[in-house]
Amino acid sequence: MDLSLHPHWTxxxxxxxxxxxxxxxxVPRWGKTIGLIGAVLTLIVVGGAxxxxxxxxxxxxxxxxxxxxxxxxxxxxxPALMMLWTTALVSLPIxxxxxxxxxxxxxxxxxxxxxxxxxxxxxxxxxxxxxxxLYITLELLSFVSVVLVALAGPNAVRAAIRYLLMNxxxxxxxxxxxxxxxGAYGMLDINMLAEQVEATPLTGLALALMSIGLLVKSALFPxxxxxxxxxxxxxxxxxxxxxxLVVKASFYLLLLLWLTLYSPLVTRELTTLVGLLGxxxxxxxxxxxxxxxRLKQLVAYSTVAQLGYIGLAITLxxxxxxxxxxxxxxxxxxxxxxxxxxAGNFQRAAGHDRMALISxxxxxxxxxxxxxxxxxxxxxxxxxxxxxxxxxLLLSAALDSGRWLIALALVGSGLLTALYVFRVLERAVRPGxxxxxxxxxxxxxxxxxxxxxxxxxxLGFAGMWITQILAEWPV
Amino acid sequence: xxxxxxxxxxxxxxxxxxxLLIFSVYMLLRGHDKPxxxxxxxxMAGTAFALYAVAYGTEAxxxxxxxxxHAFIGGGLLIALLGGVPALLLGEAFLTGLWWTFYIGDxxxxxxxxxxxxxxxxxxxxxxxxxxxxxxxxET
Amino acid sequence: xxxxxxxxxxGLFASGLxxxxxxxxxxxxxxxxxxxxxxxxxxxxxxGLRRGVPPLVPEGASAPLHTVADPLPQALVLTAIVIxxxxxxxxxxxxxxxxxxxxxxxxxxxxxxxx
Numbered sequence: 001m002d003l004s005l006h007p008h009w010t011x012x013x014x015x016x017x018x019x020x021x022x023x024x025x026x027v028p029r030w031g032k033t034i035g036l037i038g039a040v041l042t043l044i045v046v047g048g049a050x051x052x053x054x055x056x057x058x059x060x061x062x063x064x065x066x067x068x069x070x071x072x073x074x075x076x077x078x079p080a081l082m083m084l085w086t087t088a089l090v091s092l093p094i095x096x097x098x099x100x101x102x103x104x105x106x107x108x109x110x111x112x113x114x115x116x117x118x119x120x121x122x123x124x125x126x127x128x129x130x131x132x133x134l135y136i137t138l139e140l141l142s143f144v145s146v147v148l149v150a151l152a153g154p155n156a157v158r159a160a161i162r163y164l165l166m167n168x169x170x171x172x173x174x175x176x177x178x179x180x181x182x183g184a185y186g187m188l189d190i191n192m193l194a195e196q197v198e199a200t201p202l203t204g205l206a207l208a209l210m211s212i213g214l215l216v217k218s219a220l221f222p223x224x225x226x227x228x229x230x231x232x233x234x235x236x237x238x239x240x241x242x243x244x245l246v247v248k249a250s251f252y253l254l255l256l257l258w259l260t261l262y263s264p265l266v267t268r269e270l271t272t273l274v275g276l277l278g279x280x281x282x283x284x285x286x287x288x289x290x291x292x293x294r295l296k297q298l299v300a301y302s303t304v305a306q307l308g309y310i311g312l313a314i315t316l317x318x319x320x321x322x323x324x325x326x327x328x329x330x331x332x333x334x335x336x337x338x339x340x341x342x343a344g345n346f347q348r349a350a351g352h353d354r355m356a357l358i359s360x361x362x363x364x365x366x367x368x369x370x371x372x373x374x375x376x377x378x379x380x381x382x383x384x385x386x387x388x389x390x391x392x393l394l395l396s397a398a399l400d401s402g403r404w405l406i407a408l409a410l411v412g413s414g415l416l417t418a419l420y421v422f423r424v425l426e427r428a429v430r431p432g433x434x435x436x437x438x439x440x441x442x443x444x445x446x447x448x449x450x451x452x453x454x455x456x457x458x459l460g461f462a463g464m465w466i467t468q469i470l471a472e473w474p475v
Numbered sequence: 476x477x478x479x480x481x482x483x484x485x486x487x488x489x490x491x492x493x494x495l496l497i498f499s500v501y502m503l504l505r506g507h508d509k510p511x512x513x514x515x516x517x518x519m520a521g522t523a524f525a526l527y528a529v530a531y532g533t534e535a536x537x538x539x540x541x542x543x544x545h546a547f548i549g550g551g552l553l554i555a556l557l558g559g560v561p562a563l564l565l566g567e568a569f570l571t572g573l574w575w576t577f578y579i580g581d582x583x584x585x586x587x588x589x590x591x592x593x594x595x596x597x598x599x600x601x602x603x604x605x606x607x608x609x610x611x612x613x614e615t
Numbered sequence: 616x617x618x619x620x621x622x623x624x625x626g627l628f629a630s631g632l633x634x635x636x637x638x639x640x641x642x643x644x645x646x647x648x649x650x651x652x653x654x655x656x657x658x659x660x661x662x663g664l665r666r667g668v669p670p671l672v673p674e675g676a677s678a679p680l681h682t683v684a685d686p687l688p689q690a691l692v693l694t695a696i697v698i699x700x701x702x703x704x705x706x707x708x709x710x711x712x713x714x715x716x717x718x719x720x721x722x723x724x725x726x727x728x729x730x
Contacts, residue, residue, distance in 0.1 A: 011569040019556055025549025064559075064570040113549065132691055139698050143705065150709065154716055161640070161709050168647055168702065169635075175654045175695060182688065183661035514697065607704045611711065 009048035010061050010076045013084060013123045016042050021116030031112035032099050038116050039095040042123075046088045053081055058473050060129065073189060075129035078473035079322055082466065083126040083252055086330045089455060090244050090337045091119055093448040097341050098237040100442040101348075107151055107235070114151075118144045118241065125249050131178045131188040134253060138174060142167035142217065145246050149234040159229035166216055166226040170250075173213030177206040194260045207262045214257075217250035220274070220311050221281030224304045228288070231300035236344020239296065243303045244337035248329045251310050255325055259317060260475055271315045278311025279409050286416035290423065295346060295353040298420060299339050305417070306332050306379065312406055313394055320397035322470050327393055330466075331378055331386030331459055338375035338452035342368040345445055351438030359427035360435035367446040369428045374453030376421035381414045386459025393463075481530075488530040495523035503597050507585060513593035517600025524601070525608045533612040540605060547602025555595025558588045616664045620656065627653035640710050640720045644703070651699040655692050662688035
């Protein structure tokens with residue numbers, strides 16, 4: 001039997017984590033085991049989806065045998081597959097890490113089902129080909145993320161509520177845009193809409209609402225205010241997931257909609273505006289990261305800055321389309337995941353993450369420092385890392401199209417990144433008294449951080465595959 | 476939560492709650508081809524339990540539920556998903572509705588995988604609404 | 616009927632936005648409820664308001680005989696209502712917890728937690 005013939009792999013990518021999540025609620029005692037098995041199974045299923053794409057090309061699956069325009073359809077194509085893989089590869093080490101990180105049963109009972117649900121939602125977002133379904137996944141994504149942030153205890157509740165309120169506003173904008181699009185065209189399927197969309201004022205309004213909603217959710221400067229407290233205050237594995245994957249999901253969606261649905265309306269002016277916001281994000285985020293008083297806050301502000309790069313990359317979509325942005329998203333996902341996991345280790349060992357007193361914890365955990373450094377190399381964009389590859393692609397696209405300002409911003413911002421990465425690494429070589437460990441950091445927690453860090457570096461060698469997949473199966 | 480001391484409310488709850496539950500099951504089954512369905516029926520059952528909580532207190536309600544409300548959410552989710560699996564095994568798209576009709580005397584009884592899905596939704600909604608009631612009642 | 620509902624939607628948006636700009640978290644939440652209802656109403660109106668023409672195909676025919684009400688927006692509205700119900704219930708619990716902790720419902724008191 002040719003397994004790749006079955007169109008079900010795509011569906012399983014959503015159903016497997018969801019099933020595991022349901023099981024984890026039902027049998028909370030086995031949460032850890034179910035979480036790990038679910039993660040491995042999801043990875044296998046994503047592999048199956050890859051085989052399917054390889055042998056049959058892009059596919060559409062009708063859920064419940066209801067065709068468009070009435071039913072919900074899933075679509076598997078190159079960019080979606082890339083995001084599925086990123087999610088799976090980053091999620092696996094985070095799952096391993098979370099296994100040892102959460103200590104109270106209370107946290108474990110809540111974490112595992114929510115985490116698997118979050119994974120399933122992300123996969124659904126990448127696979128959906130229907131505007132309303134995308135709204136549902138977006139809403140679910142921010143909803144689950146907020147609950148996960150609130151897991152950190154009473155102090156995180158304030159961050160969680162800011163997160164929730166901002167994201168609700170973002171979702172509302174998206175929902176309103178969906179309503180306007182349906183009112184204007186009478187359909188919701190992205191591909192069918194893309195053939196019909198005209199540059200009318202109503203479509204323009206829908207584009208504006210949708211873009212603002214998505215930019216709020218992806219925390220592009222100056223709409224980032226909710227991100228640093230939430231990402232810094234959440235438990236370490238949750239911070240890693242939110243920073244590495246969740247904010248990228250809305251950026252991916254923005255890119256998808258701009259490249260397909262709204263391509264007649266997306267002008268140079270619009271992308272330039274996003275690019276300028278991106279430069280603002282890089283400057284402001286790096287500055288805040290340089291003066292952050294806590295390690296996780298530093299890493300969270302670094303996310304704000306790095307999201308600015310994606311904004312910059314969006315100015316190049318008319319010449320380079322998916323490739324640089326996606327490469328950047330993937331590289332940053334691995335690096336930021338590793339950074340947050342490492343930061344979580346230092347925090348666990350020292351009992352706090354204040355920059356002034358962290359250096360003893362850094363000296364005590366060399367493996368985590370190595371992971372942090374590898375991730376830092378990728379963030380700065382030194383060869384041969386994934387970050388280097390992404391910046392190289394961006395830089396050559398910018399130079400080819402003669403946009404010197406963007407090229408300049410790209411090069412300059414690497415220096416800013418280096419400054420705040422070294423601000424942490426410098427503390428690892430300071431002399432001082434040995435650490436009196438407050439909490440225990442298990443070897444698995446250290447090695448999973450290192451795994452992600454290595455992934456961020458190894459990605460630099462995967463450029464060919466990314467190019468191939470995107471060239472062969474465009475949206 | 477303050478347990479209601481009203482005898483009228485307590486006695487009325489004893490009468491109304493079973494009615495609400497039976498009506499919710501009726502709504503669930505009716506959802507086949509008329510207005511109704513798992514979500515509304517689940518909300519109705521949730522209301523019945525909320526009423527019980529108001530009359531007898533949340534602890535009594537939690538006892539009446541027997542399982543943790545979380546277990547309802549997880550179990551319901553599993554049932555709903557399982558409703559989609561038979562279609563997969565027959566090579567149809569996930570969640571495709573499969574129908575069997577058989578007759579008891581003159582009455583046509585229609586069973587379907589959609590019903591399984593609806594029952595799952597019913598249980599999830601019941602679990603979610605009782606979780607909300609329990610959480611809001613906590614520490615007030 | 617549609618112009619009337621357009622005015623209602625406008626009113627809902629205006630009052631929702633006004634509420635969002637207040638400082639109290641509870642009022643902010645009420646504002647969000649109003650806004651999501653306004654958005655749902657927009658979806659509902661896009662279906663076209665027609666009475667007594669359910670989208671049913673009579674037996675023996677392969678298409679509805681008259682122009683019928685569009686069924687899809689109603690399904691969408693139902694889903695959107697369910698989602699906003701869930702999210703708002705959660706937000707209420709969260710606001711309640713925050714209130715217990717900070718003893719205030721002024722949104723400005725939430726910003727002092729960055730350290």
